[in-house]
Amino acid sequence: MVENLKVKYDFKLDTIYCGDNEIVLKRFPPKSVDLIYIDPPFFSNQQYEILWKDGYEIQAYKDRWEGGIEKYIDWMKPKIELLYRVLKDSGSFYLHCDYHASAYLKVLCDKIFGNGDNNIGRTYFKNEIVWCYSGREHPKSKVFPRKHDIILFYVKNKKNYTFNPEFGSYRPEYIKNFFKEKDEDGRLYQTQPNGKGGNGYGNKGRYRQYLDESKGIRINDWWDDIKPVWHRGQQKEHLGYPTQKPISLLKRIIETSSNVGDIVLDSFCGCGTTLVASKELNRRFIGIDVSPLACDEIATRIGYSKLNIIGQKYSISELKKMNHFTFQYWFVRRIGGTPNPRKTGDKGIDGKVDTKKELNCPIEIKQHNITRPDVDKFETVIKRNNKKTGYMGAFEFTKGAIEEIARFKREEKLTIIPIIVKDLFKNEPKKYGIIEKDKLKTVNISKFLKKQ
The missing domain is CATH 3.40.50.150 (Vaccinia Virus protein VP39)
Known part of the structure; x- marks a missing residue:
């Protein structure tokens, strides 16, 4: 948790x-x-x-x-x-x-x-x-x-x-310098003080430490x-x-x-x-x-669940002031997607997410209210990627944008799922048809960090 x-x-x-x-x-x-x-x-x-x-x-x-x-x-x-x-x-x-x-x-x-x-x-x-x-x-x-x-x-x-002391493997030069002796069976050993001052295995006060019985070097x-x-x-x-x-x-x-x-x-x-x-x-x-x-x-x-991990701490005003690429990253991860690390030339895709019916569905995130022209452009992105489903995220969608999304569903058989920021504070990814995996894919953030 x-x-x-x-x-x-x-x-x-x-x-x-x-x-x-x-x-x-x-x-x-x-x-x-x-x-x-x-x-x-x-x-x-x-x-x-x-x-x-x-x-x-x-x-x-x-x-x-x-x-x-x-x-x-x-x-x-x-x-x-x-x-x-x-x-x-x-x-x-x-x-x-x-x-x-x-x-x-x-x-x-x-x-x-x-x-x-x-x-x-x-x-x-x-x-x-x-x-x-x-x-x-x-x-x-x-x-x-x-x-x-x-x-x-x-x-x-x-x-x-x-x-709890740990032991590592002896290095070749250490074995060569210290385990110089062989017994009648050919086993390598070195002699060590037995700590008692008594008789050892041939040398007074010492015992044989065999290489094949040793834990290694501390x-x-x-x-x-x-x-x-x-x-x-x-x-x-x-x-x-x-x-x-x-x-x-x-x-x-x-x-x-x-x-x-x-x-x-x-x-x-x-x-x-x-x-x-x-x-x-x-x-x-x-x-x-x-x-x-x-x-x-x-x-x-x-491998923790994504529900209620991020979002509740941010206010809407803070999210609006957030660095654009950080906001995209936050939004995509919040719905269980994988962010696109490219800053430019991303071809209208800010991330991808899997659904029960389709894999790698495109996601586009806007840090402003989405309008009808934004939806029209994203329709092209979905078709170019040979997909039937796409996700758009923003603070709000205009009436024209919602009407255009409904028209695409009716006439083009394309599904654009609108997600507004305030819904991220209460909805699970599965509410949007997204697969909520037990363990989401981790991403390499080095390219993402270069954007900021």
């Missing part, structure tokens, strides 16, 4: 909350979440991190760079304090950031999570994880190429917290085995979000710091990767994002 700003923020699991995360988190009970991962907008002066530009993101994020790093830390401080409040005493917290603010954020988190018994500010800080990756470089840049992110790992209780705090979603071979996962993180990265964190049935929270859930990974690993999840369009895409990605 999806909750938005016009309902109470009751604590519900497997739920997407649409709204300001500070407002939402204040309604959650304390010590209720097992694991928190956040990937907030970086302090990078990169406006592309505000993806949807639907008004809510801009209002929430527009001033986070103004005033320098101090303003950014002031913006983050109450959010992390609220996250600390809802984290269980046995819980873990991961903060994904980059070089712009990692040092400042660590100082902030040290203060929030406490100094502990040692009074050195590090007791509850467990790791600075470095996620390394490769990619394009600027040959003329006078700095070392920046090819890593930082993930800060904190716990609330220095002893009682979930940690994952350390330097991760170079997880590729970004834009890397070669990862394109199927890439949805077009410039800040999207790979599912394998989130799965490593979730499997390490939670168990089946635990509750995972992401209060900047963006394109929903944390929620996808949690669902696949049989964890309960809670996602929060300020953008209704982002919440819409998250719901689509995890």
Whole structure:
């Protein structure tokens, strides 16, 4: 299910909350979440991190760079304090950031999570994880190429917290350098201290660690085995979000710091990767994002129903002021369709949708009242695509437009289904003859974002 700003923020699991995360988190009970991962907008002066530009993101994020790093830390401080409040005493917290603010954020988190018994500010800080990756470089840049992110790992209780260590495969050079010995059966092994100081298998105080019985090498705090979603071979996962993180990265964190049935929270859930990974690993999840369009895409990605996901938060006046292409995208997704990513040369098609009788029916959306000439043009679009059904969406349809739609139905045997914006607040897709699929097709938004 999806909750938005016009309902109470009751604590519900497997739920997407649409709204300001500070407002939402204040309604959650304390010590209720097992694991928190956040990937907030970086302090990078990169406006592309505000993806949807639907008004809510801009209002929430527009001033986070103004005033320098101090303003950014002031913006983050109450959010992390609220996250600390809802984290269980046995819980873990991961903060994904980059070089712009990692040092400042660590100082902030040290203060929030406490100094502990040692009074050195590090007791509850467990790791600075470095996620390394490769990619394009600027040959003329006078700095070392920046090819890593930082993930800060904190716990609330220095002893009682979930940690399931993961193991990776030994690299060939490691096997060559360390598993040098063979037994009488030809099995490779190395000797390790047995921790007891007693006799081992031939060497005093040591035992044989066989390669074919080993779990592998324990994952350390330097991760170079997880590729970004834009890397070669990862394109199927890439949805077009410039800040999207790979599912394998989130799965490593979730499997390490939670168990089946635990509750995972992401209060900047963006394109929903944390929620996808949690669902696949049989964890309960809670996602929060300020953008209704982002919440819409998250719901689509995890297979949630489209009914009442987006729309109730927007007012008619807000929709009229919305960026034209964002409005088209919102409308098409709201009725269960797939948007057309082309900005120009779209041949009158803003999206397509499946019905029970016909697939890939064209959709045309206007951010003004639709008139008779608009209907006449769309009739040509339907015929050109060899279809019998099409959908038009707008704030209103003139009397002439409705009469023309009726004439096409009567004389041309073409069905044009008019949908007005206010109906989207109450009608399900099936009310228009549209197939409401259990899981709608996710779309790559990179081309769509270029329009804005």
